[in-house]
Amino acid sequence: MPDAQAQQAAKLAAAKAALRFIEPGMVVGLGSGSTATLFIQLLGEKVQQGLDIKGIASSEDSEVLGRKLGIPITDFDHHSTIDVAVDGADEVAPGLALIKGGGGKLLREKIVASACKRFIIVADDSKLVKQLGAFPLPVEVIPMAVPLVTEKLSDLGFTPKIRQDKSGNGPYITDEGNILLDCSSSGIADPEVTAAEIRSIIGVVEHGLFLNMAERVLLAGADGSVRELTVEDYPAA
Numbered sequence: 001m002p003d004a005q006a007q008q009a010a011k012l013a014a015a016k017a018a019l020r021f022i023e024p025g026m027v028v029g030l031g032s033g034s035t036a037t038l039f040i041q042l043l044g045e046k047v048q049q050g051l052d053i054k055g056i057a058s059s060e061d062s063e064v065l066g067r068k069l070g071i072p073i074t075d076f077d078h079h080s081t082i083d084v085a086v087d088g089a090d091e092v093a094p095g096l097a098l099i100k101g102g103g104g105k106l107l108r109e110k111i112v113a114s115a116c117k118r119f120i121i122v123a124d125d126s127k128l129v130k131q132l133g134a135f136p137l138p139v140e141v142i143p144m145a146v147p148l149v150t151e152k153l154s155d156l157g158f159t160p161k162i163r164q165d166k167s168g169n170g171p172y173i174t175d176e177g178n179i180l181l182d183c184s185s186s187g188i189a190d191p192e193v194t195a196a197e198i199r200s201i202i203g204v205v206e207h208g209l210f211l212n213m214a215e216r217v218l219l220a221g222a223d224g225s226v227r228e229l230t231v232e233d234y235p236a237a
């Protein structure tokens with residue numbers, strides 16, 4: 001099986017495994033990205049079969065998809081807590097420290113993650129790493145501050161690059177109208193310290209380090225087997 005197909009099979013297996021965390025009456029956080037999209041599609045099928053849940057979306061794309069599938073979409077005006085959110089990740093490191101935002105939705109994803117009782121990550125096993133940072137860390141920035149923030153991130157040892165829109169029409173614009181800087185590095189040795197340093201830069205709206213947020217990671221292989229990782233299984237060094 002070609003790699004892309006194998007990865008797709010793993011993503012589907014992880015998405016399927018997340019369904020067991022969903023119970024009738026729940027408010028469910030709908031993640032973003034290709035693995036979360038598979039989960040939303042499976043959840044949509046359950047709703048069509050009569051499952052009574054509501055969704056809060058972490059991106060405009062996920063909201064559109066949820067509505068299309070018949071998932072009732074709600075918001076924080078009506079529910080201040082999400083029972084379970086299911087989302088993907090770009091990297092999963094010890095302590096279930098994550099990099100997210102490869103799909104450009106990190107800000108709303110982090111808002112959803114911060115409001116949920118259980119944050120479940122679905123991913124193929126290529127996402128498991130020993131140290132974060134091989135995947136460039138996305139940082140969401142207010143447009144006028146981009147040159148200033150770029151300089152400060154460079155001082156921290158990152159090489160920031162403005163994300164471009166896939167259509168080739170210039171910079172990618174987030175759901176909140178901001179710019180993303182994809183920050184390459186030689187590795188993020190201490191994610192807590194790096195998160196605090198980036199957070200302190202004026203003009204940064206949010207960054208893609210999701211620390212102490214994931215309850216568990218459902219990590220699937222191409223053969224459809226799914227491993228569940230908690231912080232106890234994969235502790236921080």
Ligand SMILES: O=C(CO)[C@H](O)[C@H](O)COP(=O)(O)O
Binds near residue numbers: 032036087089099101
């Ligand atoms: O953070 C995200 C979007 O902002 C995604 O969840 C992350 O990029 C993983 O995506 P995929 O499931 O397509 O590999």
